[in-house]
Amino acid sequence: MLLRLSADQMNFLQTILILAAAFLAVFGEATLPVLHHWLGAQVDLLPVLMVYAALNADIATVSLLAVLGGLWFDALSANPLGISILPLFAVGFVIYLRRDLILRELSFAQLVLGTMASAIVPVLSILLLLTAGKQPLLGWGSIWQWLVMTAGGAAATPFVFALFNWCNRSLGYQPRIEPSFRPDREIRRGRI
Amino acid sequence: MFRKKNYLALGAVTLLALLILSLPPRVTAHLKLTIASLFLPLFGLANTTQQLPADLADSVLPRRELFQQIDRLRRENDQYKVLAVQNAAIARENDQLHSLLGWQQQAPWKLKLANVVMRDPANWWRTVQIDLGSRDGLRENMSVLTAEGLVGRVSSVGLTRSQVVLIGDPNCHVSALVENPAHDTGIVSASGPLDTSLVDLTYLSGSASLKPGQNVITSGLGGVFPKGIPIGQVVDSRPVEFGLYTEARVKLSANLGALEQVWVLFP
Numbered sequence: 497m498l499l500r501l502s503a504d505q506m507n508f509l510q511t512i513l514i515l516a517a518a519f520l521a522v523f524g525e526a527t528l529p530v531l532h533h534w535l536g537a538q539v540d541l542l543p544v545l546m547v548y549a550a551l552n553a554d555i556a557t558v559s560l561l562a563v564l565g566g567l568w569f570d571a572l573s574a575n576p577l578g579i580s581i582l583p584l585f586a587v588g589f590v591i592y593l594r595r596d597l598i599l600r601e602l603s604f605a606q607l608v609l610g611t612m613a614s615a616i617v618p619v620l621s622i623l624l625l626l627t628a629g630k631q632p633l634l635g636w637g638s639i640w641q642w643l644v645m646t647a648g649g650a651a652a653t654p655f656v657f658a659l660f661n662w663c664n665r666s667l668g669y670q671p672r673i674e675p676s677f678r679p680d681r682e683i684r685r686g687r688i
Numbered sequence: 689m690f691r692k693k694n695y696l697a698l699g700a701v702t703l704l705a706l707l708i709l710s711l712p713p714r715v716t717a718h719l720k721l722t723i724a725s726l727f728l729p730l731f732g733l734a735n736t737t738q739q740l741p742a743d744l745a746d747s748v749l750p751r752r753e754l755f756q757q758i759d760r761l762r763r764e765n766d767q768y769k770v771l772a773v774q775n776a777a778i779a780r781e782n783d784q785l786h787s788l789l790g791w792q793q794q795a796p797w798k799l800k801l802a803n804v805v806m807r808d809p810a811n812w813w814r815t816v817q818i819d820l821g822s823r824d825g826l827r828e829n830m831s832v833l834t835a836e837g838l839v840g841r842v843s844s845v846g847l848t849r850s851q852v853v854l855i856g857d858p859n860c861h862v863s864a865l866v867e868n869p870a871h872d873t874g875i876v877s878a879s880g881p882l883d884t885s886l887v888d889l890t891y892l893s894g895s896a897s898l899k900p901g902q903n904v905i906t907s908g909l910g911g912v913f914p915k916g917i918p919i920g921q922v923v924d925s926r927p928v929e930f931g932l933y934t935e936a937r938v939k940l941s942a943n944l945g946a947l948e949q950v951w952v953l954f955p
């Protein structure tokens with residue numbers, strides 16, 4: 497119990513890394529319009545980060561990512577403040593509840609979850625905006641934008657997982673595994 | 689215990705989101721600008737990084753080429769000085785004619801240059817942020833333009849940053865006038881999410897005779913945009929609702945996809 501608690505406390509680094517990545521992702525989406533120029537749509541990395549957090553972190557990190565990521569995103573966009581929190585959390589919460597049934601180490605599972613999250617979050621955001629009485633810019637071109645966001649999120653998922661796994665291995669706390677060898681159980685053989 | 693913790697988080701996040709969404713618009717706008725100010729250090733860093741290649745290129749430019757550039761700029765400057773003198777004479781003449789006819793004189797435009805620092809990360813809005821704020825005298829609904837034409841209007845103002853809603857966004861409607869013999873007027877509104885260079889000009893009269901290539905400018909109606917700012921050119925038109933009114937597609941003069949610097953028009 498003591499070891500577990502210590503490991504959890506030391507691995508707050510993962511939470512910080514996820515939140516820092518979300519901050520940089522939102523900033524990058526707002527300042528690097530390269531994809532928007534080429535493909536007509538900007539790829540959102542927050543759903544992918546949410547998938548990673550839901551599969552590998554605790555519920556507090558999932559909640560923090562939804563709240564802070566959503567607020568950062570809405571602060572830089574014309575969205576009403578707080579509208580992005582619920583779609584992100586909904587996706588993260590469902591994955592978190594079912595994560596024991598998911599083969600999360602498999603790249604294919606990660607890819608499918610990243611694709612689904614990238615597809616669902618914008619749809620939920622648009623539905624919430626329409627429910628709130630806002631008039632987002634929608635048309636037939638929105639289907640193309642949705643496809644770009646979904647495909648972009650799917651493509652980014654393996655990289656995000658690889659990056660975080662590397663960061664955790666390099667910087668995270670790894671609990672020391674006790675060896676099975678104990679000196680008091682050593683069989684000392686005398687001279688025969 | 690495990691399940692209880694999860695549902696506690698669900699309740700807390702949902703409650704927080706609903707609380708933030710139900711805040712009054714003024715508080716939300718203030719909160720938004722406060723949160724956006726967290727990105728200021730990164731904006732500074734990004735600006736420095738973007739300027740670095742240009743500075744490096746400047747430092748390795750041969751002296752002869754720099755002198756050539758200076759000469760060219762001097763010549764251009766002289767041409768503009770002559771144009772400015774001509775414009776001043778025309779403006780004086782215009783003022784005299786206005787006063788003779790008893791018309792209200794149009795105040796000269798006061799412009800302030802702003803850098804576009806970021807675009808809306810959401811695909812369903814068309815907004816940008818500029819590096820001028822209330823500290824620089826900006827207020828809501830000021831017109832924003834480039835040398836080519838109208839860009840949009842200031843929608844919210846922070847201390848050092850402001851949000852500009854661009855033409856083509858559902859929240860930016862512009863009263864426009866077509867430069868044809870009938871002087872048809874309509875409303876510029878959003879067209880589609882993909883092509884930022886085209887907007888719809890709606891609510892033109894059913895008898896409007898539009899031809900491709902005719903210029904569209906702001907009509908001055910509505911009190912937000914002053915009269916005479918170029919918007920774009922008519923691409924095509926079609927009757928809507930069994931000829932009740934006409935709708936036209938307008939190609940914008942300003943390139944909204946590559947905005948780097950814009951002018952804010954002070955009334």
